[in-house]
Amino acid sequence: MKHITIKDVAKKLNCSVSTISRAFNDKYDIRKETREHILATAKEMGYSPNPIAKSLLKQCSNQIGVVIPEFINAFFPEVIIGIQEVLIKKGYQVLIMQSNESHITELENVKTLENNMVDGMIISLSLGTKNVDYYKYLISRGFPLVLFNRVSNELETSKVLFDDYKWAFFATEHLIYQGYVKIVHFSGPSGLVISQNRKNGFLDALRKHKIPFDESSIIETGFMISDGEREMEKLINENNLPEAILAVNDPTAIGAMKTLKKHGYKVPYDVALVGFTETKLAELIDPPLTSVAQPTHEIGKTAARLLLEQIESNGIFVPQTVILNGRLNIRESSMKLK
Amino acid sequence: MKHITIKDVAKKLNCSVSTISRAFNDKYDIRKETREHILATAKEMGYSPNPIAKSLLKQCSNQIGVVIPEFINAFFPEVIIGIQEVLIKKGYQVLIMQSNESHITELENVKTLENNMVDGMIISLSLGTKNVDYYKYLISRGFPLVLFNRVSNELETSKVLFDDYKWAFFATEHLIYQGYVKIVHFSGPSGLVISQNRKNGFLDALRKHKIPFDESSIIETGFMISDGEREMEKLINENNLPEAILAVNDPTAIGAMKTLKKHGYKVPYDVALVGFTETKLAELIDPPLTSVAQPTHEIGKTAARLLLEQIESNGIFVPQTVILNGRLNIRESSMKLK
């Protein structure tokens, strides 16, 4: 399992390593025939320059690291497709690591990537991440970093965001316009900015339309189907069904729907549902789920572009925050049907 | 953006780099106090040994590369969770790359990972991969390699498989036992072993039960929802509806279901459906989809274990093929209801 190195090629061709190097880098003067001969022999021998050594020398790697919390839900994979689309064209390789919603794993991933000398990172913070000191440190050293979706207000770096407040507001208004009054929000983990924004959008919509609410109108939950199931189960047991629910994302909405169905309740007749961060599931389930669609692909592409700008800027760089637009796809689950 | 190196620490502490190295590697004689002092200062300075340099020297990296064709469908992400579970415990980092079903991207990914000196790779071949010469080359050099799901019979390396033939056979028998006779198979791309195995399972079940079939019983399609939609649309236009369809995977089954619904047909009354490689979707859609469930998590864990065995074997290693078991989850979409 020995790597073929530049030396092997040099030895075989009876020339110096620098000549080989020059042939590959095509920058300095070198006789055309020599070059072609070298390239041919090298190819035949299965040689290609070792990027590890190159990274060590150049202190950069043409690699970009991506760290995401999970990829069970379709959101992150779709963002990554967008990221890759932009970066691969520019000659970068994309290394993906997942933190599994753990702060510790996330930090290890970041350090691994840093040690691999990636030229920059695109990150979405894990649920467990409260402490962002290491990111502050990276930013202070000028390390190119772009955050998306799960960001921290403490970090001054480029960000790609979705206007969670606005779309939660619209989604809630949609329920209000349908005539629902007793509306509950399944909110995400309170530590996350996206959860807070969606919650505030929800509350402000209620306020605007003078819909009464109290602390029981907000039920904090997670991001998974099981979280929606659990909370719905509780509501059913307490015999305290709302008329409508705005869920923090599709999986929790779907969990709620499953549980409602299991107990014989009909969506939207007994309880109307709206999801968020639409996935393919939304239009496939029965009834089809009203949901806020995020431009996942575009989020990825934008994040990649912001990162490239920073990498190419050589230090004189002002972080930008890009807020992307979405849409509310209205389907049967939230309609007022009798 | 300058990395703090061992030299910086040595300079600060007025000692040699070897002493610092020793303090970190804790292998050679070194005074306890010296060691602790060094470690403390290093931490304070934010120094940690550069794994790139270490990789260059040791010719290995404690990193494992994973290359998958896509992660839009939930199958691959779930496998990766299993892979990580095993490898992280053993101190390996997992680098994930996706080929986007392209042979060229896949090959680039593999070479990138190889150049990063990963200690081994776990790969599922892309749709586009017909030529496996590079893998043959890697294997011939003793590079640790494990394939799963999308494998090639030409490659002599460890593999983790699912008994596609058997479960396609069972799934088809299930349809036959329900009383369906005119059964069609939406098969996967014919270049893939899994497609062939599922197709053969399907055909042999028909043969066993003396169900007539001809070339129109097999319709070659892709792996995406859109593929199922397209083929179903054709069947409807040709006014040539089968009684039941065994789809090569859930997305194609779901695509077929969508199209049937759109045209006002009822599943399973007009056409019964069975999927394969069950995803969460299966039980969420309406009607719930009968599907063959694969042990995704276990596939990942097994692949990781086989890879570790090979890495730790130091060359004297016989490739193993592990075939994992699944189950047929019978739901409404395939029942004979009147």
Next chain:
DNA sequence: TTGTACGCGTTATCAC
């Protein structure tokens, strides 16, 4: 046009 020699950050081997 080509070769020599150094440095990137480590660790291992040898002296001391």
Next chain:
DNA sequence: GTGATAACGCGTACAA
């Protein structure tokens, strides 16, 4: 117990 140095594979300034 500690320091000097070669080596890993490469790119490049400088010498030839």
